[in-house]
Amino acid sequence: MSEFLHRLPEFIGNHPILSMAFFGVLIAVIANEAGRWFRGYKEVTPAELTRLINGENALVIDVSPPADFEKGHVPTARNVAMAQFDPEHKDLNKVKDKPVVVICRSGQTSAGAATRLVKAGFKRVYTLGGGTAAWTGADLPLAKGKK
Structure with missing residues (x-):
């Protein structure tokens, strides 16, 4: 040395x-x-997301455009287009202490939404690394349609 x-x-x-x-x-x-x-906020894998959904009843928000959301999304996810995403919404304020996972198609757009949630005072914010593409890459099922 x-x-x-x-x-x-x-x-x-x-x-x-x-x-x-x-x-x-x-x-x-x-x-x-x-x-x-x-x-x-923390980036999670599809397996960690499954654990958050099943074990901690995490709120899953998909910020993909509605047309992409209808083609396929993580079961239990709610679609809120990025243009309408408001972390100060009264319904979201009710779940500030609950885990919130933000998803998009590739994992890039969800970072902006997650940052906004953190600034709004949410304590347990996550993004799905790789987005919906990572979810399907892990051979996990997609739901289709509006809900």
């Missing part, structure tokens, strides 16, 4: 572009992980 540390400055001097690229990637990874720690 001592020889490695002794030769590190020489390596950095001989390969400045490679060294800068390494440190850039290292900073990006650290920033991404720090962001995950402080965002206020």
Whole structure:
């Protein structure tokens, strides 16, 4: 280890572009992980979502467009299009202490809704990593139609 540390400055001097690229990637990874720690909600897998639904009666909100929701959604999910999503709604205020899981098709849009729920004071907010695509990838059933 001592020889490695002794030769590190020489390596950095001989390969400045490679060294800068390494440190850039290292900073990006650290920033991404720090962001995950402080965002206020947790990403769950399909198995963890199943446990939350069955064991803790989690509220599942699907923010997909209504047409996509009707094609297939997680059973028990309620559809609220992102344009109409309001974390301050009186019905949502009743469940602030209950686990709330936000889902979309790919897992990208749900992050914005989850952030809004956290800012509104919800304590147990989750997103399904990978969205409905991850749910079907885990060979779990989809419900079809409006409800």
